[in-house]
Amino acid sequence: MSPADVSGNAGAASALLTVRGLKKSFGTNQVLNSIDLTVDRGRVLVLIGSSGSGKTTILRCLNGLEQADGGTVDVAGEVQLDFATSPSNKERAALRDRSAMVFQHYNLFPHMTVLENVLEGPVIVQRRSRTEATDEALALLDRVGLSDKKDAYPFELSGGQQQRVGIVRALALRPQLLLFDEPTSSLDPELVGDVLRLITELAQEGWSMVIVTHELEFAREVAHEIAFVDGGRIVERGHPSQLLRDPQQERTRQFLHRLLFPF
Amino acid sequence: MNQSPWDLLLSSLWPLLRGAIQGTIPLALSSFALGLALALGIALMRLSKRKLVSGIARVYISIVRGTPLLVQLFVIFYGLPSIGVLIDPWPSAIVAFSVNVGGYAAEVIRAAILSVPQGQWEAAFMIGMSHRRALSRIILPQAARVSVPPLSNTFISLVKDTSLASLILVTELFREAQQVAAFSQEFMLLYLEAALVYWVICLVLSTGQSLLEKRLDRYVAR
DSSP states (O other): OOHHHHHSOOSSOOEEEEEEEEEEEETTEEEEEEEEEEEETTOEEEEEOOTTSSHHHHHHHHTTSSOOSEEEEEETTTEEEEGGGOOOHHHHHHHHTTEEEEOTTOOOOTTSOHHHHHHIIIIIISOOOHHHHHHHHHHHHHHTTOGGGTTSOGGGSOHHHHHHHHHHHHHHTOOSEEEEESTTTTSOHHHHHHHHHHHHHHHHTTOEEEEEOSOHHHHHHHOSEEEEEETTEEEEEEOHHHHHHSOSSHHHHHHHHHHHOOO | OOOOHHHHHHHHHHHHHHHIIIIIHHHHHHHHHHHHHHHHHHHHHHTOSSHHHHHHHHHHHHHHHHSOHHHHHHIIIIIGGGGTOOOOHHHHHHHHHHHHHHHHHHHHHHHHHHHSOHHHHHHHHHTTOOHHHIIIIIIHHHHHHHHHHHHHHHHHHHHHHGGGGGGGTOOOHHHHHHHHHHHHOOHHHHHHHHHHHHHHHHHHHHHHHHHHHHHHGGGSOO
């Protein structure tokens, strides 16, 4: 399955995701301070920034794991939410169903086999036919090299294998937008490459993505646009080569310098 | 009254076993099943964000744990009739034991639910599940595994506590033993025999617990 199957004209540069003025506070702590973003179909936006800057909260608001306090989100002109008017559960579910998330800690269901993990969404939640969903799940597992692990439980897999299952679980939902929350941050260094390569391949196939990562080389390779998030705002955004090589803002420069020269 | 102790032991075995089969075991099983259902409800109420709802659950648990089971049993069987509520021995016992299990097991289930990492809820919501479905398909199966040992304790305690039902005229193992003992005047023999039967029942339950734990551990790294 490629994203063209689910989102139609993957080639055209039309906006898939438009976020305006997204706000979120935890108590008195304002975590997101008017975030604006756009992701065109088939494009990859990478969010970078130090921990606590709010980049993960952006993803969580898009997937409905956090409810934003204000701002609007539009997906493909089909789902429009205005968080200032506290959207209903139904509206929030409609937004959530457009995207699928890959978590930092994989969060596979430990009491289910690999195949059951992948099928839980399509079969149990989306009520698609089990045979059809199983064929699709096996094809996806095959493409990430894990078809022989379909009956294994998550604890029997390495971190890299678990994260690839996490990615397959997300793909099997047939989302329009893939969200990656530091997908390699809890992996052993030698397992990072496989996962990043897989994400890069998916990007090349035309999946639309928002990725939070600290891997700058990967960001340069995969992103169509990079945004630097700091203090709940997007401080600077631009083409990867431009932003990483020649940042315009002092704050961005400091952040990149610290990432490139940690000591 | 010239039976040898051995003969008495054998001849009283059937009344005791009958008491276990017709009294103790069904009483414990039905009270535990009802009590668990109640406990799940109380645990979910206790976890509710609404202060009133969790407050009610908190008070319930506090009363159940803070008062003796025997007193609860007597309030229901001997107390309620004075305000016009008459309940037969069996239903009285089942109500008292279920209410009691409901209070203790609620805390076990609550802790078990809280022991499942937050990321499991998030993954369940991410794939589109409602709260109810996330609970039943993702959270409770994982909570079940950690709650088997403490719930087995609750169940084993319950089996022994059903002997209190003899005091509200329910014919179960211990009441049978009392009757034979009163008739034969062999108190030591009969009460030790009753203890032995309780012990055997609990051994069987402990074995069941181990098997269940093994089965639920199949997806956990060893």
